[in-house]
Amino acid sequence: MSKLKIKSIIFTLTAILIFSAFLGLSSQSFANAASYDNVQVFVQTASSLPDYFTVSAFNMSGYLVASSQTQYPAASFELPNGQFIFTVTADQSSDQIYYVPSPAVGGSVAQGNLAMPYYEAPVVEYGYAVQQVSGSTTFTISTQNVTSFPTTMLTIKVVYANGTVAEGATVSASVVGSWYYWGYESNAVMWNTTQADGTATLVTPEAPVQVDAWSWIPVNLPNNLTTVPVIVAGEEVNVTVYWQPTYVGLAGSALIVPSQTSASITLNVQQPNYWVTPYGAQATPTTGGEATASSSSSSIPATVYQEQQGNPLLKNYQAPTTSTSPTPTNPSQTSSANSGLFAGSALLPTIVAFAAFAVAALSLGVATEIHRRKPKD
Numbered sequence: 411m412s413k414l415k416i417k418s419i420i421f422t423l424t425a426i427l428i429f430s431a432f433l434g435l436s437s438q439s440f441a442n443a444a445s446y447d448n449v450q451v452f453v454q455t456a457s458s459l460p461d462y463f464t465v466s467a468f469n470m471s472g473y474l475v476a477s478s479q480t481q482y483p484a485a486s487f488e489l490p491n492g493q494f495i496f497t498v499t500a501d502q503s504s505d506q507i508y509y510v511p512s513p514a515v516g517g518s519v520a521q522g523n524l525a526m527p528y529y530e531a532p533v534v535e536y537g538y539a540v541q542q543v544s545g546s547t548t549f550t551i552s553t554q555n556v557t558s559f560p561t562t563m564l565t566i567k568v569v570y571a572n573g574t575v576a577e578g579a580t581v582s583a584s585v586v587g588s589w590y591y592w593g594y595e596s597n598a599v600m601w602n603t604t605q606a607d608g609t610a611t612l613v614t615p616e617a618p619v620q621v622d623a624w625s626w627i628p629v630n631l632p633n634n635l636t637t638v639p640v641i642v643a644g645e646e647v648n649v650t651v652y653w654q655p656t657y658v659g660l661a662g663s664a665l666i667v668p669s670q671t672s673a674s675i676t677l678n679v680q681q682p683n684y685w686v687t688p689y690g691a692q693a694t695p696t697t698g699g700e701a702t703a704s705s706s707s708s709s710i711p712a713t714v715y716q717e718q719q720g721n722p723l724l725k726n727y728q729a730p731t732t733s734t735s736p737t738p739t740n741p742s743q744t745s746s747a748n749s750g751l752f753a754g755s756a757l758l759p760t761i762v763a764f765a766a767f768a769v770a771a772l773s774l775g776v777a778t779e780i781h782r783r784k785p786k787d
Contacts, residue, residue, distance in 0.1 A: 446488040449541075450548040453483035453498050456555060459533045460500035465551075466587045468495040472620050472665040489543050495618050495667065496539045497587025498551045502532035536588045538617050540667060556588070560616040561597055565672040567609045568623045570660070575608025576677055579625035582714050586618040586665070589717045616668055622714050623675045624661035626707040631656055657707040659685055685709035 451465050465485035466477040470493050478485040483500070535553035564583070568576040583600045602610040604623075612621070636651045660677035661684065687709045 446490055447543050448546045449487045449489050449543055451485050451487075451496055451498070452548070452550040453500060453537070454550050454552045455483065455500050455535050456553060457533060457535070459502060460535060461502050462500075464499045464587075466497050468497070468586055468618075469493075470495065470665070470667075472586060472618075472663075491544050493540065493542050495586060496541055496551060497618070498537045498553055499534060499588045500536075500553050501534040534588075536585070536615070536617065538587065540618075556615070561613050562616045562668065562671060564612045564614055564619070564621070564666060565609055566604075566612060566621055566623065566664075567607075567672070567674045568604050568625075568662075568677060569608055569674065570677050575604070575606075576623070576625050576660075577604055577606050577608060579604045579608075579610075579623050579677065580710075581610040581612065581621060581623045581675075582717075583612050583614045583619045583621045583666075584714075584717050585615055586620055588617075589620075618665065618667045620663060620665055620713075621673060621675065622661065622663045622711050623677060624659065624680075624711055625677055626657040626659050626709075628707075629656040629658055655707075659707075659709060661711055680711075684711060686712045686715040688715060 449467075453463055453465070462479060462481050463483055463485070464477065464479050467475050467487055467489060469475055472495075475494070476487045476489065478487070534556045536556050536559060537551040537553035539549060539551045541547070541549060566581050568579045568581065570576055581602050581604060597613065598615070599611070599613040602612055604610045610623075631653050636653075637648045638651055639646055640649050641647075659680050661680045662675040662677045664673040664675050666673050
């Protein structure tokens, strides 16, 4: 056997070995990747009125990981192993407006006997399930009308990072997966302020709820006037600095899942983008009535503001306040994206490309060797 043939065989075997190594790497990478389980959720409503359904999956931190809107009482997700909170809202497609004859005025029918509209809220049902996912599974969630949903009493204790109790802190609760549909009916207490012992009592639907707590603490600054010399247009000017009240916003949250009836929340300092100042809460106007992120004693957490603005029953509601707390007025679907050369869906094409490149390079080497030695054979 000639040296050329031996070298050709060596080149070929090397290419095969490298390609096999890449295939092994691919198999190992996919074996180590997270597997996903098919989860099918069916809905059993208490009435036949709902027109569409929103089925959502949250992790045990209360973050939305998947959601589906459908006209059918069923949904399907692909989820990794773990424990999840599945929620369902079933409601009518629109609010109902009815018209009735206008009431009598002074014993006679109103002029023109005009029909007067009145608003009737849509029928809304809610249900949830806490489910451990470790393989493909199917289960059913039963829903109930939100107006007759059972309630439970929650005790929330709020403390600062140093362990002292937070008196006068504002506490707000929202139902996971259905914050839009619950207002402040007589049988629910979704907002409150903490007492001298740092505790507040809420009465919420017997469902998973996200509880937010926050407080604004005044900062003790010198109240005397201070003169600072500055250079303006080449001239030294003594500028008087006027100190104004300054506050620092602290907030925290907790997820409560039945049968849990209490929680402790530690307040920590939050950055300005955590807060939203409700329109009308301060003198400074905003464009088109839009709220802007701010760090002032009238600001509230952005998630709480979103909840209140989305619910027509809460839009004009004012939370309880104290002298040190503000005056207040959330997974669209969320996902995590992998990045990098060997991450996510790019893994297999990348490996195949490397393998093809290696084989092409070795083949080119063989062809060059053959071409170089051909005259000598």
